[in-house]
Amino acid sequence: MDKTLTLRQKEVLEFLEGFIEARGFPPSLREICARLRINGPKNARKHLEALEKKGFIKRSANISRAIEVIGRAMSGIVSMPIAGSVRAGAPNLAIEDILGHVALDGRLFNCPDGFLLKIEGDSMTGAGIEQGDLVMVRPQSHADPNDIIVAMLDNEATVKRFVRDGARVMLKPENPSMNPIEIGKDREFSIIGKVISVIKRLE
Numbered sequence: 001m002d003k004t005l006t007l008r009q010k011e012v013l014e015f016l017e018g019f020i021e022a023r024g025f026p027p028s029l030r031e032i033c034a035r036l037r038i039n040g041p042k043n044a045r046k047h048l049e050a051l052e053k054k055g056f057i058k059r060s061a062n063i064s065r066a067i068e069v070i071g072r073a074m075s076g077i078v079s080m081p082i083a084g085s086v087r088a089g090a091p092n093l094a095i096e097d098i099l100g101h102v103a104l105d106g107r108l109f110n111c112p113d114g115f116l117l118k119i120e121g122d123s124m125t126g127a128g129i130e131q132g133d134l135v136m137v138r139p140q141s142h143a144d145p146n147d148i149i150v151a152m153l154d155n156e157a158t159v160k161r162f163v164r165d166g167a168r169v170m171l172k173p174e175n176p177s178m179n180p181i182e183i184g185k186d187r188e189f190s191i192i193g194k195v196i197s198v199i200k201r202l203e
Contacts, residue, residue, distance in 0.1 A: 126174030
């Protein structure tokens with residue numbers, strides 16, 4: 001692999017490192033263009049593609065700002081997008097817009113394709129997932145019994161425990177005041193991903 005950088009590619013890489021270190025998340029294409037006077041996001045994207053091909057950065061497809069610098073001091077830091085909010089309660093429409101990014105230690109949160117969701121509601125308090133928490137989700141379309149998942153039910157999103165009881169499939173809350181939701185054949189149901197971590201604020 002040719003790892004020789006052009007002068008422009010070196011400038012882009014150094015800007016990425018400095019921006020992430022200072023702010024905790026990567027710059028947008030427009031911010032790269034503005035800082036380095038690159039003519040248009042398309043040209044900035046070409047520089048990122050070259051850096052990725054040469055092994056200096058890693059990007060996640062279809063996620064804004066999802067850039068990780070590899071092989072230097074910043075390589076242990078990953079920028080995880082907060083992809084919206086989801087209810088831990090009655091299913092509610094998911095918010096798909098990126099709400100922000102969180103800089104995390106990749107050694108503790110090793111999920112390159114993952115994303116964060118902000119929890120609303122109190123149906124999963126028994127599992128330690130509370131209002132305002134951020135949950136890390138690993139995208140996958142399947143689940144094992146007792147996994148905590150993000151599911152789409154009739155085009156609405158919810159966080160619940162996945163339960164099988166014979167032929168019955170249920171989404172179980174971890175709150176004794178709430179009832180499980182049985183997934184009948186007449187309902188549209190899909191699994192978005194598995195919850196693998198919870199990030200809390202203590203104040």
